Amino acid sequence: MSEQNHTSSGQENSLNKQSPPTRRGVINMMSAGAGLILGAQVTCSRESGLKLGESLSPALAETNPEQANKVSNPRVKLDLNVNDFIIHGERPLTYEAKRHTIGTSLITHEKHLYIPNNLPMPDRAITDQPDEWLLDVKGVKNSRTISIAGFKTLGLHTVTAVLQCSGNGRTFYTHSPSGSQWATGAAGCVVWSGIKLIDVVKYLGGLKGEPKYVTGTGGDPLPNKVEPAAVVVERSIPIEKGLKDAMLAWEMNGDAISLEHGGPLRLIVPGYFGCNQIKYIKRLAFTAEQTQSKIQKAGYRFRPIGEKGSPHYPSMWSMPVKSWLTNEDQMFGDQQVLRGVAMGGERSVERVEVSVNGGKSWKNASLVGPDLGRFAWRLFQITVNFPQGKHKLMSRAYDDQGKVQAKKRQENERGYGHSGWLDHALDIEVYPKEMRGNTIIKSVDFITKPNTKHKEKLKLSTLAQRGKEVYLKETMPECGICHALEDAQSKGAIGPKLDKLKPSLKQIKNAVSKGLGAMPPQKQLNEQQLNALAQYIFEVTK
Incomplete structure (x- = not known):
């Protein structure tokens, strides 16, 4: 199968080319x-097998x-x-x-x-x-x-x-x-x-x-x-x-x-x-x-930022070599065991390195547990002593063909195939071991939260009022068929609930004009309609 390579900072990440190729015991838990x-x-059937023409x-x-x-x-x-x-x-x-x-x-x-x-x-x-x-x-x-x-x-x-x-x-x-x-x-x-x-x-x-x-x-x-x-x-x-x-x-x-x-x-x-x-x-x-x-x-195509998806761009098929650390971001005491996962896509993982100083130097980690085949990931670990304070930790993996995990992400329109170790770094803070068990405030982890408060009647801007008309009548299909939005009294169950999503103006315009996932692009809308629709959704969900 042919491949197309994308490079970033001297590191390679491979995604498959679009050109077609030529034809040619259960594990214990x-x-x-x-x-x-x-x-x-x-339960497995005990029948000896089916012959063509026999009824199931x-x-x-x-x-x-x-x-x-x-x-x-x-x-x-x-x-x-x-x-x-x-x-x-x-x-x-x-x-x-x-x-x-x-x-x-x-x-x-x-x-x-x-x-x-x-x-x-x-x-x-x-x-x-x-x-x-x-x-x-x-x-x-x-x-x-x-x-x-x-x-x-x-x-x-x-x-x-x-x-x-x-x-x-x-x-x-x-x-x-x-x-x-x-x-x-x-x-x-x-x-x-x-x-x-x-x-x-x-x-x-x-x-x-x-x-x-x-x-x-x-x-x-x-x-x-x-x-x-x-x-x-x-x-x-x-x-x-x-x-x-x-x-x-x-x-x-x-x-x-x-x-x-x-x-x-x-x-x-x-x-x-x-x-x-x-x-x-x-x-x-x-x-x-x-x-x-x-x-x-058009979807799941690795394409430049700003470009529309088409068969000319590589499809998201094969996964690149990748790893990341899986520890919590708070540690207690000097000695710590860093752990993580590493995958080789269609190839086996050969080794993994870890850096505890932001990528300035690297040490080999140990692979843990049995090798379950080239498609499985490998666990890795390394024991490190840390002084108290903040640290940036990274890992990078090598597959059995010597390909190393890329340092940086490969820029593309939809944010696909990211394997860069720099972005996947883990920022930790080390506390005295005596503080173990104490409550330390963490950042909020939920992207969306239910809005349980009753909304007062909103006074929409003139542009948003026009946008409500677009939402209700001028898209194909109508927005409310797929989306739930309290102000419009729509109860669609295909797309996300817009009141919970709270999208930005940019996100709304991108999704409406370019399409997103199962959502088709609204190519029939002119710029005025698009701006009005985005303003309406933004005002009633913010």
């Missing part, structure tokens, strides 16, 4: 209280995939401690694990794993009987719809891999890129169990023709009055990568995948960013071209 909090236990079961054979994969908008049901997360939004659900809550085990427990979403989640009922979930497979010689129960008769594959959002580290960019302002916590390392795509292809008679891509379509609910291609979660990856490494997973960390993390069935592409790991996958196709969905054609 290691996290405390291993296993998911929610989800039915998956009378009930499943007569089930329409669109009826089986029904969707709506549920609430979170995981046993999570919200104090362990930075909450970026609730509609759609967007939780980031705080730096120090990731844990000290190789495997990330679900209660510490970040939750990203482009759209509201499907109805929770789809995970009640996960074995009945149906996947429509196209682009093979014997296309058909197969249930999870059917897949379980074909084989078993497990892989331990890093799951990381392509926007992890976005908050460090200075040009205020749109999207969730992830710091370090939009990542985790989990064990997936399921079946490899190559085994599915073999069972269905092989590929039809010479497709260049694997395209997965999620079962996310789509809003009315919106062109499906503008919002559908559908991504394409190179066929070579798909057949070599990709899998369909029905278990995560030994339990059925919860709805929050893409259950009952998720496409897993080890070494690739999370946007390619399609949740509640309902359709898998082997295609000659990439999907025309906005999320593929």
Whole structure:
């Protein structure tokens, strides 16, 4: 597979080129209280396997995939401690694990794993009987719809891999890129169990023709009055990568995948960013071209600041080498054990270095625990003595090909693929050990908070009054179909609640004019309409 390199301060970060390539035992749980909090236990089928032409079961054979994969908008049901997360939004659900809550085990427990979403989640009922979930497979010689129960008769594959959002580290960019302002916590390392795509292809008679891509379509609910291609979660990856490494997973960390993390069935592409790991996958196709969905054609493209997304720019596929420290920012006593995580994307981590003086000098850290494969991250540690006061700590990783983690971020419009060790530095303060256990005030960790106070009737400016008209009548679709806004009495559940988000004027204008995630750009609005709309939302939410 070809790659395109981007450089910054002499350091390399690789992201895949857009040009298509040519075709050609379960781990014991290691996290405390291993296993998911929610989800039915998956049991393997004892059938010897399915033959082409046989029915999966009378009930499943007569089930329409669109009826089986029904969707709506549920609430979170995981046993999570919200104090362990930075909450970026609730509609759609967007939780980031705080730096120090990731844990000290190789495997990330679900209660510490970040939750990203482009759209509201499907109805929770789809995970009640996960074995009945149906996947429509196209682009093979014997296309058909197969249930999870059917897949379980074909084989078993497990892989331990890093799951990381392509926007992890976005908050460090200075040009205020749109999207969730992830710091370090939009990542985790989990064990997936399921079946490899190559085994599915073999069972269905092989590929039809010479497709260049694997395209997965999620079962996310789509809003009315919106062109499906503008919002559908559908991504394409190179066929070579798909057949070599990709899998369909029905278990995560030994339990059925919860709805929050893409259950009952998720496409897993080890070494690739999370946007390619399609949740509640309902359709898998082997295609000659990439999907025309906005999320593929224009979204998740590594492009210069100010440029619009297009297929000319690299897609967010392979992850670069990266590491960061996971200690708390307050320490007590002279001797401390610094710890962190390091990943190599599609390559193994060779070693990690730590600096305790702002990058002036480096020392080798020790890798901790077993090596769970090139797609998993490695834990590292180093013991250091600190004087009291403030210190800036960094880490940098090397992969098995000698590529070193970049020093600086690579500037790009959406704040994607950030692996620079300079921004990921940890600022700590060391106190006397006698102060351990005392209460020390920390900064507020919530990005958004519910506004429980009753708002008085606002007196809008003339520009904002015009903007309210734009909000209610002049966008396509109307803003209120997707967004909740108290002043406009809109109750949309697709996008975030604007009263809680409290966006700036710049953020509003960027999102409306350029589009954001599932939100299409409002190209029909002129500058006066755009300014008025932004002023209205800003005034009623500030």
